[in-house]
Amino acid sequence: MGTNNIKKPAVFLDRDGTLIFNRNYLKFPSMVKLYSCVAESINKLHTTGFKVIVVTNQSGIRRGLLTENELYKVNEKFLSILKSKNAKVDGLYYCPHIESDRCFCRKPKIGMVLQAANDFNIDLSKSYTVGDNIKDCLLGFNMGGKSILVLTGHGKKYQNNLINAKITTFIICKNFKQAVNFIIKDTKN
Numbered sequence: 001m002g003t004n005n006i007k008k009p010a011v012f013l014d015r016d017g018t019l020i021f022n023r024n025y026l027k028f029p030s031m032v033k034l035y036s037c038v039a040e041s042i043n044k045l046h047t048t049g050f051k052v053i054v055v056t057n058q059s060g061i062r063r064g065l066l067t068e069n070e071l072y073k074v075n076e077k078f079l080s081i082l083k084s085k086n087a088k089v090d091g092l093y094y095c096p097h098i099e100s101d102r103c104f105c106r107k108p109k110i111g112m113v114l115q116a117a118n119d120f121n122i123d124l125s126k127s128y129t130v131g132d133n134i135k136d137c138l139l140g141f142n143m144g145g146k147s148i149l150v151l152t153g154h155g156k157k158y159q160n161n162l163i164n165a166k167i168t169t170f171i172i173c174k175n176f177k178q179a180v181n182f183i184i185k186d187t188k189n
């Protein structure tokens with residue numbers, strides 16, 4: 001009973017190309033570099049009442065290009081940079097699989113989102129995804145929330161793909177900072 005039972009909205013964030021600069025199968029902590037205003041923007045989301053969850057496809061693990069331990073160290077570095085700027089995420093989930101594994105967690109499937117919804121009591125219908133990939137846009141659609149495509153990372157390339165495929169159920173923002181500003185405005189409407 002009480003306020004703990006009230007479901008909260010969340011923003012599900014892609015990692016590579018959205019929060020940190022894109023590298024192919026990023027495996028060295030020293031290569032982790034955040035886009036500008038990432039920490040401040042995450043804090044804004046928290047202040048507005050959102051849970052902030054990172055969901056990332058990491059098929060490099062299944063492909064043998066990085067180990068789970070290497071991924072762990074990269075994520076630790078990412079979190080420590082946030083911490084140095086007084087920010088944190090509530091959860092971080094990854095899918096190590098490739099398409100043919102037919103798992104339930106690889107975006108745009110909603111396995112990671114459902115897990116987080118269960119772990120953090122999240123209302124998916126009031127939640128958002130932010131990412132640079134068509135898979136992130138479809139993830140938001142599949143979970144019944146709203147999707148924002150950022151034009152960092154591979155975003156510009158996928159913007160054209162989405163338009164060509166007549167997929168229009170997404171919002172375009174220049175970068176993560178703008179996406180957060182959009183979400184906060186959208187919430188007040």
Ligand SMILES: [Zn+2]
Nearest residue numbers: 095097103105
């Ligand atoms: Zn998976």
